Amino acid sequence: MSEQPLMNLSQPQPVSGWNAATSSWLPAVILLLVTIVLWEAAVRIFSISSFIVPAPSEIAKSLVAQWGTLMQATVVTAGEILFGFLVSVIVGIALALVIVRFDWLGRALYPLVVLFQNVPKVALAPIFILWFGYGLAPKIGLILVIAFFPVTLSMLAGMQSVDRSLLSLVNSVGASPTQILFRIRVPHSLPSLMAGTKIAATLSVIGAIVGEFAGASDGLGYVIQFASTQLDTPLVFAALLLVSVLGIAFYYAAEILERIVVPWAPKFSQA
């Protein structure tokens, strides 16, 4: 998200359409290819053992050989991420609405939510396994505690940043608190909420993998852990690659959602 404005800075003048897209992506693609080639060369020249740093070609071989297992694990992890992400967004929004609408409840809840944010939630994973077993539930729970906070916080920030004179305008004609909430505050918070949702999408991937590390019999996190005990480092890297692809996919899905939900919002990341 942050690399695109940087690219814009290095562009002397606006280039239109396909050319603009190519010229903004090309340097990154070239750098990536050069890195892969250097990596491959370094591993071969210094004959580094493949269980310490596998060459890109080894990783690719492993990816092809274990394709079936890896795909099955990817589907499991993707399911956890999607489910956990949706639960986080729903809970996060509900919490923000309750905090804003019911003042006394908000004053009770908000400090506790912030306090809870300081708990290292990754450390909760073993407890969730203890409580909910090895299935889907502990992963959803872990994603929820990791990912709801940016949703709640960004929506609260959006709802509370409504201009005072706009509020006095609607107050002067006798608007009810519910009217102000749903006609002004909630729509006004959407651009900010969508930014928080994108962060939650990224955190959901982390939550799922950590959940699988703590105890699972399936999924990419499980593959990574299992492969590393077998010293099958190429497989570890292959699984890592797929986790990264999942992360990118979820991030861009959230960004597409943003464009659908708030087409009127000012664009921060225009290529």
Added chain:
Amino acid sequence: MQVETIRPAGGRSTHIRHDDLISAKGVSVVMGTDQNRQLILRDIDLSVPKGSFVSLIGPSGCGKSTLLKVLAGLVSPSSGSVSVAGVSPGEAARKRMIGLVFQDANLLPWKNAVDNASMLLGIADKSMSRAALRARGQEMLELVGLGDAAHKRPNELSGGMRQRVAIARALALDPAVLLMDEPFGALDAITRDSMGQSLLEIWQRTGKTIVLVTHSIDEAIQLSRQVHVLGINPGRITQSLDIPLPYPRDTSVTEVPEFVRLVLQLRTMLRSSHEPGDAT
């Protein structure tokens, strides 16, 4: 074209006319905490006749915006009384008798112009159908000269157009009085001129009472029937100036010798209003 009454500072006008839409008597506003109390407005007497166009002008910090907020019911005076159409400002606002326009148009970015224009009316009158609100919004957009921009979102409108939508939104309530706080303050000079002309046309067509807060001497004289000058420390009405130029006025009014004379007079009044009220 003859008389202009200059009221000395602190002098109370004794004649209270029956057709005053707004009347404030002895209004003072104190703000701040107990340790740091500040007298924002002192002993304001103001009467605005029905159908009139009145401007409040003064140096920044004189409390002219606060005075407008008092008239709108957004700030309650610490002492004194205010009535708008015979009731308290707050009640008048709830009865949709007050239309507000601020320097910032404050449009909802997710709604198009016509929905923005009818937004306040929709909140105030829950019984109105969507179609009726749209029709009213469209009617008001046409009144402010934006009839063909109904489906544009605020980010597709210029600053002047956004402010026109804000005026349409206030007019949609069909208020008795339009209270405007530096509505053209953020606009460039050319846009300001055409907005002023439009406002005059709207005023003459609808017969609304208008109270305009401005820091522009030209604008105050060009548009209003009466100008009240506010002094600073504390904010108070130091002088009032009647503008006897005939309506309808257009921008050519600025070339009339009488206009130039009024500008000079108002400028002198403003200069003396900078002096603190309490001789120290």
